[in-house]
Structures are given as structure tokens and as C-alpha cells.
Amino acid sequence: xxxxxxxxxxxxxxxxxxxxxxxxxxxxxxxxxxxxDRTAKVFDCKPLVRDAEKDxxxxxxxxxxxxxxxxxxxxxxxxxxxxAIKIGGEEVLHRHEQTFYNPTAFFFDVWxxxxxxxxxxxxxxxxxxxxxxVGKFLTLEGIAVRCTSNDPKRFAEVAKKVSEYGKPMILIxxxxxxxxxxxxxxxxxxxxxxxxxxxxxKEFLKLALDYKVPVTIRCKNLDLLKxxxxxFRQAGVKDIVLDPVTEPVGQGLKATFERVIQIRRAAIxxxxxxxxxxxxxxxxxxxxxxxxxxxxxxxxxxxxxxFIVKYADAMILHSTEQHVxxxxxxLRFNIYTDPRTPVQVQPGLRAIxxxxxxDPVFITTNFALTYYTVESDLTSANIKGWLLVxxxxxxxxxxxxxGGRFTASKVKSLLEETKIAEKVNHKYLxxxxxxxxxxxxxxxxxxxxxxxxxxxxxxxxxxxxxxxPPKK
Amino acid sequence: xxxxxxxxxxxxxxxxxVEEIQGVKIEGxxxxxxxxxxxxxxxxLPVMNLINELANFFYHAKMTLTYLQRISSxxxxxxxxxxxxxxxxxxxxxxxxxxxxxxxxxxxxxLPEKLLDLKFKPYRAEWPGKIEEVxxxxxxxxGGTREYIVTLGGERALAFxxxxxxxxNLPVVAIDVFDKPPALAKSVKVHYEDVLNDPAEWAKxxxxxxxADLVTIHLISTDPLLENRPAKEAAKTVEDVLQAxxxxxIVGGSGNKDKDPEVLEKAAEVxxxxxxxLASATLDMDWERIANAAKKHGHVILSWTQLDINNxxxxxxxxxxRAKVPRNSLVxxxxxxxxxxxxxxxxxxxxxxxxxxxxxxxxxxxxxxxxTTNAWGAREAWMTESPIKDDTxxxxxxxxxxxxxxxxxxxxxxxxxxxxxxxxPVAVAxxxxxxxxxxxxxxxxxxDLDAWxxxxx
Ligand code: SF4
Numbered sequence: 063x064x065x066x067x068x069x070x071x072x073x074x075x076x077x078x079x080x081x082x083x084x085x086x087x088x089x090x091x092x093x094x095x096x097x098x099d100r101t102a103k104v105f106d107c108k109p110l111v112r113d114a115e116k117d118x119x120x121x122x123x124x125x126x127x128x129x130x131x132x133x134x135x136x137x138x139x140x141x142x143x144x145x146a147i148k149i150g151g152e153e154v155l156h157r158h159e160q161t162f163y164n165p166t167a168f169f170f171d172v173w174x175x176x177x178x179x180x181x182x183x184x185x186x187x188x189x190x191x192x193x194x195x196v197g198k199f200l201t202l203e204g205i206a207v208r209c210t211s212n213d214p215k216r217f218a219e220v221a222k223k224v225s226e227y228g229k230p231m232i233l234i235x236x237x238x239x240x241x242x243x244x245x246x247x248x249x250x251x252x253x254x255x256x257x258x259x260x261x262x263x264k265e266f267l268k269l270a271l272d273y274k275v276p277v278t279i280r281c282k283n284l285d286l287l288k289x290x291x292x293x294f295r296q297a298g299v300k301d302i303v304l305d306p307v308t309e310p311v312g313q314g315l316k317a318t319f320e321r322v323i324q325i326r327r328a329a330i331x332x333x334x335x336x337x338x339x340x341x342x343x344x345x346x347x348x349x350x351x352x353x354x355x356x357x358x359x360x361x362x363x364x365x366x367x368x369f370i371v372k373y374a375d376a377m378i379l380h381s382t383e384q385h386v387x388x389x390x391x392x393l394r395f396n397i398y399t400d401p402r403t404p405v406q407v408q409p410g411l412r413a414i415x416x417x418x419x420x421d422p423v424f425i426t427t428n429f430a431l432t433y434y435t436v437e438s439d440l441t442s443a444n445i446k447g448w449l450l451v452x453x454x455x456x457x458x459x460x461x462x463x464x465g466g467r468f469t470a471s472k473v474k475s476l477l478e479e480t481k482i483a484e485k486v487n488h489k490y491l492x493x494x495x496x497x498x499x500x501x502x503x504x505x506x507x508x509x510x511x512x513x514x515x516x517x518x519x520x521x522x523x524x525x526x527x528x529x530x531p532p533k534k
Numbered sequence: 535x536x537x538x539x540x541x542x543x544x545x546x547x548x549x550x551x552v553e554e555i556q557g558v559k560i561e562g563x564x565x566x567x568x569x570x571x572x573x574x575x576x577x578x579l580p581v582m583n584l585i586n587e588l589a590n591f592f593y594h595a596k597m598t599l600t601y602l603q604r605i606s607s608x609x610x611x612x613x614x615x616x617x618x619x620x621x622x623x624x625x626x627x628x629x630x631x632x633x634x635x636x637x638x639x640x641x642x643x644x645l646p647e648k649l650l651d652l653k654f655k656p657y658r659a660e661w662p663g664k665i666e667e668v669x670x671x672x673x674x675x676x677g678g679t680r681e682y683i684v685t686l687g688g689e690r691a692l693a694f695x696x697x698x699x700x701x702x703n704l705p706v707v708a709i710d711v712f713d714k715p716p717a718l719a720k721s722v723k724v725h726y727e728d729v730l731n732d733p734a735e736w737a738k739x740x741x742x743x744x745x746a747d748l749v750t751i752h753l754i755s756t757d758p759l760l761e762n763r764p765a766k767e768a769a770k771t772v773e774d775v776l777q778a779x780x781x782x783x784i785v786g787g788s789g790n791k792d793k794d795p796e797v798l799e800k801a802a803e804v805x806x807x808x809x810x811x812l813a814s815a816t817l818d819m820d821w822e823r824i825a826n827a828a829k830k831h832g833h834v835i836l837s838w839t840q841l842d843i844n845n846x847x848x849x850x851x852x853x854x855x856r857a858k859v860p861r862n863s864l865v866x867x868x869x870x871x872x873x874x875x876x877x878x879x880x881x882x883x884x885x886x887x888x889x890x891x892x893x894x895x896x897x898x899x900x901x902x903x904x905x906t907t908n909a910w911g912a913r914e915a916w917m918t919e920s921p922i923k924d925d926t927x928x929x930x931x932x933x934x935x936x937x938x939x940x941x942x943x944x945x946x947x948x949x950x951x952x953x954x955x956x957x958x959p960v961a962v963a964x965x966x967x968x969x970x971x972x973x974x975x976x977x978x979x980x981x982d983l984d985a986w987x988x989x990x991x
Contacts, residue, residue: 156889158882175990187926194922195874210990234987268645282983284654293650312978315971320697327657336652349991350980360937360960364968367941371881371948380991384929388914389873389941396878397945431876438875438913441921518789520911524759 070094072130076123078109097131100163104128134330135375136339137164138276138301140204140254141230147203149303149375150340155330158401165398166369167376168390169206169232171346174213174220181220185227187382193391196405196430200391206256206378207244209235214243222247232256232278232378238265249273254376256342257305258294260286267294276301278342282309284321292336302339303376310347310365318343319368326373340375349380359386366390370397404456405430411480412437415446419487422530424515424522425450425476426494427468429458436519443523448486452476459496470503477508490532494519659698661892665689665899665952666861667703668834670748671782672809677832680808681780684747686865686901686952692888693950694972704973705947707962708748708784708955709740710907713763713771714755719916721935722957733771734778741779744959745966750784750813751775756797757788765793765800772801776808784811784836784955791819795827802827813903814838814867817849825857835859836903838867841879843886847897854897861900865953870904872912873942880904881949888950901952906965909942910935910957936960944968 073094080090085106087093096102104127105111113120137151147167154160170188172181185205192199207224209217221233221244231253233244241255257280258266270277279294279302281287291302306321322341329338348362359381366377366386370393379386399405409428414437426436428451440447452472454462462468473491477483491510493500495517504512513532516525665687672678684706691698693705715730725744729736733751740746751772755763772785785801787794798812812828814836815821828835837853839845846868853859868887871880884902891899909915915938920928928934939961943954947969956962970976 156885157878158886173990191926192924194920194925199924208987210988212988236984236987263649264645271645284656285652286649288654289650289652292652293646296650297646307983309983310980312971312976312980313974314979314983316694316974316976319694319972323695324654324656324697327659328655331657331659332655334655337654344986346986347980347983349989350982350985351978356933360940360964363937363941364944364964367944368948368968368972371945380986383933384926385933385937388928388934389937392874392914393877393941393945396874396881399878401878401882431871431879434875435871435911438911442911442913442916521759524757528759 070098073097073127076127077107078113080109082109084108097127099160100131100133104131133163134338135326136300136302138254138303138340140167140232140252140276140376142250142252143228145203145228145230146252147230152326152373152375153330155327157397161400161402162398164375165394166374167203167230168387168394169204169230169376169378170202170382171206171208171234171378171380172220172224173208173210174216175210178223181223184382185224185229188229189227191387193388195392195395196407196434200395202387202391204230204232206232206234209233209237209240209244212237212240214240217241218243218247221253225251225253230254232376234378236262238262238269241266241269245269245273245275249275252276254278254303256280256378258290260290263290263293267297267299270294270299270301271297276303278303278305280305280307282307282317282321284324284337287325288334288336291339295336303342304337304339305342305344308344308347308365308369310350310361315365319372322369322373341373342376342378343369343374344378345369346378346380359383362386363389367393370394406456407433407451409451409453409476411482411485412449412451414440414449415444417446417448419485420531421446421448421486422492422526423448423450423482423486423490424492425452425473426519427452427454427457427459427462429454429456429462432458439519439522445523445526448482450476450480450482450491459494463497463500468497468500470500470507473500473504474508477510488532656697659691659695661690661699661894663690663892663894663896663899665888665891665901666864668862668865668901670784670809670811670834672807672832676809678808679776679780680782682782683809684782686903689888689892689950691892693948696974701973703952704969704975705952705954706747707745707966708750708953709744709746709962710750710752710955710957711736711740711775712752712754713768714761716752716754718957719910719935721916721932722910725959734774737775737779737783741781744962746781746962748782748784748953749775749779750786750955752786752788753797753801754786754788756793757790758793759790760788765797768797769800769804772810773804776805782809782811784813786813791816795820795823798824799827802831802833805833806831809833811836811865815849815853817845817852821849821852822857825853825859828863829857829859834863834865836865836867837900839869841869841871841876841883843868843883843890843898846887847895850897850900864900865903866898866900867903867905870906870908870942870946872909872915873938873945874912874914877942877945881945884946884949884951902950903953903955904943904946904951906939906943906946906954906956906961909939912938914938936964940964940968947972 074091077090085093097104110124114124133151133153135150135152137148139146139148141147148164149167151163172184188202188205191202205224207221217240225248233253234256235241254276257278259280279290294302309315309318325337328334345362345365348365349358351358362381363386407428407430424447426432454467457467489510490513492513492515495515498514501512501514667688668686669683671680671683673680685703688702711733713733729739737749740749753768755761756768787797802812809832811834812824815824816838825835837849839849846866868883871877887898915935918931936958939958943965
């Protein structure tokens with residue numbers, strides 16, 4: 063049960079109400095609505111921010127807006143500067159109820175008994191990793207340093223070395239002495255410390271306070287986990303991350319699934335603020351299993367996958383193999399995409415497989431899913447051709463034809479803008495089967511001969527065999 | 535439900551020792567609805583509701599929230615609205631929030647000696663609805679020749695949320711068989727090379743070697759764009775497969791809207807008594823003909839729509855109300871898009887369908903089937919290397935392909951899928967292990983859970 067009073071008016075009343083437009087919105091009311099659905103930040107109201115510096119009343123208003131709009135799950139920042147990441151900050155249990163906000167952060171481990179060259183290799187890999195997806199490169203967030211030497215000096219040294227890569231860090235050691243040694247070197251980089259447990263909590267609480275760093279609380283028993291979190295909070299620690307302990311297999315993994323879900327549900331449905339913190343999961347635990355490395359890395363991916371879908375805000379991973387990283391980074395993107403706005407691709411012309419002037423010209427919409435389906439159907443069938451992408455505001459073929467976003471005149475402008483006529487030696491345009499009814503109109507408007515392709519782009523290959531090159 | 539009047543409202547305030555409300559002007563009538571008939575402090579829920587209602591009221595009356603804070607602090611209740619009751623909350627030190635005054639800790643902070651002793655109260659979800667149970671296959675006693683039947687559905691909670699309600703049937707896997715060699719990714723093909731031209735042997739291999747719970751025979755040769763094999767001939771393949779394996783089977787058409795009704799009708803005829811699933815009926819074909827065939831011969835029908843919950847509802851309604859398909863004979867395929875190629879739509883669509891079913895929507899509370907083999911359409915699953923120059927190299931595709939199918943399936947399992955149509959044996963085995971694990975049936979165990987922290991790997 064949520065008692066947050068969420069209405070734009072509430073926020074509007076705290077704004078300057080001058081409609082000065084500095085925030086980029088026409089009215090304070092509209093700005094308030096955008097703050098509420100988290101598409102704008104209160105700090106964009108510069109007049110209020112300026113006033114807050116002098117006027118205690120304005121400062122109070124600002125604080126109040128922040129409090130009113132604080133997310134259900136606390137937001138914790140790890141790292142500093144431009145590479146700093148936020149975890150948590152979630153509002154809902156199911157993405158369609160709003161959206162998930164801060165994608166699960168991936169931390170890959172290094173350990174301090176590794177030789178320096180290997181450490182550098184792994185850090186370089188994290189920093190340089192790139193996966194092209196929907197028009198941009200996906201990257202990785204951070205590095206987790208494990209203390210396997212039990213030597214404070216060595217741990218501090220490696221922490222320092224890793225910190226130079228500028229990525230957010232997790233420092234992993236259950237020994238307060240080792241942890242403190244590392245914090246002395248890198249605390250200003252705001253690493254997440256891992257982890258306070260039932261045994262060491264006093265020392266870790268002190269470390270979190272002394273060095274002002276976010277802290278993980280690790281415990282399987284949820285009563286105890288909650289008690290520790292509340293104790294830390296009361297003592298003044300705000301940046302808390304919960305680790306309900308990832309058991310990698312069997313009943314244990316099942317129990318982990320339950321713990322993670324129960325923590326998040328208690329926070330959102332019961333409004334239990336003592337557990338309304340980001341959750342960390344450790345797929346690296348899969349490396350405790352027996353078996354070969356492929357088995358372990360597959361199972362690590364499975365654990366990662368389960369908890370990307372179900373509420374992990376950060377995770378510690380071990381495998382740097384692509385068969386682990388690529389599916390997880392893609393899944394994370396899919397799950398954390400805002401379902402309220404359709405994903406679109408750039409309209410224009412795409413050359414598929416080095417086409418020549420004789421090759422066919424297709425047209426589809428800029429709805430990302432349609433586009434990528436068509437594109438991958440063409441490439442996987444080894445079809446060469448020209449693919450025109452029409453701007454339908456990210457709406458699929460069927461709906462855009464019905465809704466007037468896929469029209470003959472728009473097709474005409476696209477043909478002209480892309481100068482496709484100069485690139486091919488024919489005037490045949492293949493339209494999607496679902497746009498069949500536009501055939502005549504497009505022919506009249508553009509002077510191109512229009513062929514109606516199959517409804518499913520998976521059938522283009524068979525269709526081309528029969529229909530291409532076109533019979534004169 | 536009790537209506538709350540202004541007078542009673544002040545009574546309540548009095549009861550809670552709110553003696554004075556300053557600066558409040560109340561105009562017009564006020565009605566506050568309150569669940570339960572009496573406010574009992576021992577029961578938190580009505581009080582929380584009251585506060586909730588008060589909050590709404592104050593909002594409508596355009597007042598600030600200070601009164602609320604007072605009530606709640608008097609009641610000793612922490613309201614989740616983060617109001618600065620005592621001191622301003624400290625925000626994490628991200629650059630843009632620097633403005634907020636950092637509350638400095640008192641120089642000599644006294645660290646607690648003991649942990650607080652709090653109880654964690656789990657949330658329990660109870661859903662009014664139940665997913666229909668659909669049985670596939672028929673044994674001798676049911677008039678068929680299958681060795682066992684497979685039951686789908688029956689959930690009363692989200693997938694694997696056995697802490698809300700037990701899950702009577704874990705998801706199952708059907709492996710795909712084709713009546714003519716299809717285009718397959720290389721890493722899939724190697725496992726079927728010896729049986730590609732013999733659907734019966736292919737089906738056997740799926741069951742004996744790869745642990746399929748069911749097999750799907752896809753009659754793709756009937757496609758007018760391919761061989762255009764007559765429906766009658768294709769039906770023979772169905773008979774062969776029924777002979778070859780003793781598990782329940784699914785019969786798929788070619789996806790040709792004009793031909794499939796005829797093909798599935800013939801298949802339904804020859805498999806009478808075996809309770810197969812006919813895949814599939816869609817909105818833009820003669821669904822009624824397929825539904826009638828299913829009814830006539832006692833089969834199950836797969837209702838297939840394209841990533842659209844409303845269309846799914848419409849087609850289900852047609853099948854149930856117009857074609858009178860029995861409720862225990864309908865399974866839905868809301869379409870599976872591969873990881874990276876629309877999985878977000880597929881996931882959310884299925885999750886919404888499942889939640890609607892659990893909420894009691896009787897047009898949507900049916901088991902869900904997923905064409906997980908679609909995962910192989912993703913280039914990450916089959917291409918030898920990334921076509922993008924700046925990508926970190928993709929690594930061996932033999933390892934990428936199966937995991938692409940696994941993660942696609944696993945994600946949709948969490949959305950509520952009951953049956954997976956798949957192909958890669960490793961993906962099948964892994965997914966089954968995941969179902970067993972989340973279903974509480976796996977016996978593996980790891981003792982020292984901290985060991986990864988110190989491991990030198
Ligand atoms: S900048 Fe502030 S005062 Fe100006 S319009 Fe936006 S919200 Fe209103």
C-alpha cells in the first residue's frame with residue numbers, strides 16, 4: 063500500500079508559479095506533471111533553485127518537492143563524476159505499471175591475488191566493452207574488487223589501481239581491517255562496500271559513517287536483514303544496499319528468488335521503508351558449483367537473467383565471456399526500456415548486404431521491433447536490397463496504415479529525400495503485405511510500380527524467388 | 535465501506551488527540567470513505583487508509599500536509615510519504631542534488647551496541663482468478679494411445695510464486711519437428727542432421743535423447759509457396775509421428791492462412807482420440823473451421839495473436855463464444871519475440887495477459903505457449919561474428935545460440951508461459967532445470983555460500 067500523495071497540483075503549489083518557461087515547459091503546471099512522472103527534474107526550475115540559495119522558504123519548498131517525489135525504493139549512487147551510477151529508485155513491481163528506472167548495474171570482479179597484468183586486462187575489458195544495439199553501444203558499469211589475499215596492504219593497493227580506471231567500484235571483503243585499508247585509498251571515489259554481516263556489522267557501520275560510502279548488508283534471514291538496515295539507518299547511514307544472499311542452485315536458489323521478491327514486494331506493497339533499498343544479487347555464486355566452465359558460465363547467465371527480470375538493482379558477475387555478457391546486457395536493456403514510449407529507429411534508407419542497382423527496394427516502418435525484424439529477416443536470408451524506413455512515429459505497419467501514419471504522400475517524400483531513384487536502375491517498390499491497400503495510391507502518387515510483399519518478412523525469401531526480378 | 539462525514543472526521547481527530555487544526559478552511563461537504571466500520575488502533579490497515587483518505591482530502595482542499603504528519607507522528611506511524619518529520623532527509627551526493635543541506639553527523643556519534651529487533655512481514659498476494667487447466671494427450675483409459683498426458687495451467691499466482699500459492703503444473707517443453715528440412719541455424723542443425731528427412735525418427739530422437747515432454751510436428755511442406763503438399767498426405771506424417779512416439783503431440787500448419795484450416799482439419803481427423811493441440815487459429819483466417827475440427831475430434835486449439843492483448847482477448851472470445859470451444863481446450867500463443875528483438879513486448883504482453891487472467895478476466899485465463907525457437911532469429915544466436923565493426927568480438931556462436939534460446943525462454947517463463955516450443959537440446963535441458971529449481975524440485979545444494987568472496991578463480 064502506497065500513501066504517496068501524487069498529484070501535479072501538490073507540486074505545482076510549491077513551484078514559483080510564474081510560468082517563466084525557463085525549465086523548458088510552457089507552464090509550471092506542465093512542469094509539475096513531468097516531475098511527477100519523472101520525465102523532468104525539479105532542479106530544472108532554475109528560479110526555484112536560485113531562490114533556494116537565499117530564501118529558506120524556497121529551500122523548504124524545494125526539499126518538499128524532493129521528498130514528495132522520492133521514489134518508493136531508495137536511490138543509491140555509486141562512484142563519482144560522469145561515470146557514477148544510480149541504483150534503485152524503482153516505483154513498481156511490473157514494468158507495464160509505469161517503467162523500471164535504473165537498469166541493473168553490472169560489476170565484474172577482479173581479485174587481489176591476481177597478478178597485475180591480469181587485473182589490467184580485466185579492467186581494460188570492462189572499460190572498453192561495447193555491444194551495438196538499437197542504434198547505440200551498450201556498455202558495462204563497474205568493477206568489483208575481491209580481497210582474496212587477506213592482506214590489507216595488497217587489497218588497498220589493488221583497490222587504488224582499479225580506481226584509476228574511473229569506473230564505479232564495489233570493494234569486497236568481510237574483514238573490516240582490509241576494508242578500512244582500501245577505503246583509506248579510495249573512499250573519495252564513493253565505492254560500495256561489501257559487506258556488513260551479522261558478525262562484522264559494528265565495524266562496517268563505523269566504516270560507512272566514517273568514510274561516507276554506501277554499504278551492503280548481507281544476510282539470508284530477512285528479519286535480521288531488516289533489523290540491520292534499520293539499525294544502520296537510525297545511526298545515520300542512508301545509502302544502503304541489501305544482499306539477501308544468492309544461493310546458486312536447488313532449493314537455495316528457489317529461496318533466493320523468494321527472498322528477493324518478498325523484499326521488493328514488502329517495500330512497494332506494504333510500504334516497509336526498512337527494506338526499501340536497492341537489492342544486489344551475485345550470479346558469481348554460480349562458480350561455486352561443480353562442473354566445467356561452460357556449465358558454470360551458463361548457470362551464471364541463468365541467475366543473472368532471473369534477477370534482471372526480478373528486481374536486482376546491481377549484480378556481481380564473474381564470466382567475461384560473450385555468451386554471458388551479451389544476453390544479459392541485452393535482456394537488461396529490454397526489461398528496462400520504458401514501455402510507455404515505443405522504441406523507434408531513424409527513418410531513412412538502409413543498404414542491406416551491399417546491394418547493387420538491380421536489387422529490390424523494400425519499405426517498412428520505423429517501429430524498432432518491425433524494423434529490426436525485417437532487417438534481420440533480410441540479412442539472415444542473405445537478401446541484398448534497399449530498405450526504406452518510413453517515419454510512422456514508432457507505430458507498426460498495421461496500426462500506422464489504419465491510423466494514417468503510413469500514407470502515399472509520406473512514401474513519396476521518403477523516396478525523394480533518400481534519392482533512392484538515383485541508386486537503383488528500376489522503379490519497383492515492395493510494400494509490406496499489411497499495407498496492401500495503399501498499393502494503388504502509392505503508384506498514383508509516386509509513379510513507382512508497387513508490388514505487395516508478404517505479410518511476414520520471414521517470407522520475403524520465398525516471395526522474391528517467385529516475384530523478383532519482376533516480370534515486365 | 536462506510537461514508538465518513540465532516541463531523542465524524544473531527545471526532546476522529548479528537549480521538550487521536552488532535553486538538554487544533556490551524557489555518558484550515560473547510561468549505562462545502564466532505565465525505566471520507568473508510569474501509570471497515572470502526573477505527574481500531576490495534577489494526578493498522580484502517581488507520582493507514584484513513585491517512586490515505588485524509589491525504590486525498592487535504593489535497594482536494596489544497597492544503598499542505600503538515601496535519602498529516604502530525605496525525606501520523608501522534609499515532610507513531612511512519613508514513614511512507616517522506617515528509618521531513620524531524621529533520622530534512624539527506625539525499626545521496628549526486629552532483630545535481632548538492633543543494634540539499636547535508637546533515638552533518640554529530641561529532642561524537644554513539645554507535646549502537648545492539649541491533650534493533652524487527653520482524654520482516656512478507657506480503658502475500660491473493661488473486662481471485664485461476665488459470666484453466668488444459669490436458670494434452672490421451673492414454674488408453676481416455677481413448678487414446680499416449681503413455682502419459684501433460685497438464686498445462688492451473689496457476690493461482692504468478693509463475694513460481696509458490697509462496698503465494700502452489701503451482702500444480704510446472705512448464706513443459708515441446709521440441710519442434712518439421713515434415714521437410716527447414717532452414718536451421720548451424721548449431722541447431724548438427725543435433726538433427728541424421729533425422730532431418732524422417733519426421734518420425736526426428737520425433738523419437740526428441741523424446742528419447744533430448745527429453746521432450748511433447749513434440750510438435752510442423753507441416754510446413756503444405757505451404758503453397760513451398761511444396762504445396764496436399765493436406766491429406768501431410769496428415770499421414772501426423773499418423774507416423776503418433777506411431778513413433780508415445781508422448782502427447784502438437785500439430786502445426788505452415789502458417790498459410792488459406793491452407794492451414796484444411797491441413798489442420800485433416801490432421802484433427804486422423805488423430806481423433808489422441809487429444810493433440812492444433813496450432814494455430816489466428817484472427818485473419820478461418821478460425822471457426824479449425825475450432826470445429828478441434829471440437830469434433832476432441833482436440834485442443836492454440837489461439838495465436840501478434841503481441842496484442844486486445845486481439846488475444848478478441849480471438850479467445852470468438853473461439854469460446856462463437857465457436858463454443860470448451861474452456862479446457864484452449865491455449866494461447868501471444869507471440870514470442872527473441873531476446874533483443876522485441877522480447878520486451880513479448881514479456882510485458884504475456885505478463886499482462888497472465889495478470890489479467892489471475893485478476894479474473896475469463897477471456898484470458900488460459901495457459902500460455904511460447905514459440906521459443908524464434909530466439910534463433912536473433913543474429914546474436916547464429917551469426918559467426920558481429921557485423922558491427924566496433925563491437926567487442928562475439929565469441930563462439932556455438933555457445934551464444936543455446937543461451938539466447940535459454941534467456942528468451944527463461945524471461946517468458948517468469949511472465950507466465952506454461953509450454954515452450956524449442957529446439958536446441960542444451961537449451962531444453964537448461965530450461966527444464968530452471969523450472970525444476972524455481973518449482974522447488976531441484977536437489978542440488980551449495981554449502982558455503984561465502985566461498986566465492988575468497989575464491990581465487
Ligand atoms: S522554470 Fe520554474 S517557474 Fe519557470 S515555468 Fe518552469 S516551473 Fe515555472
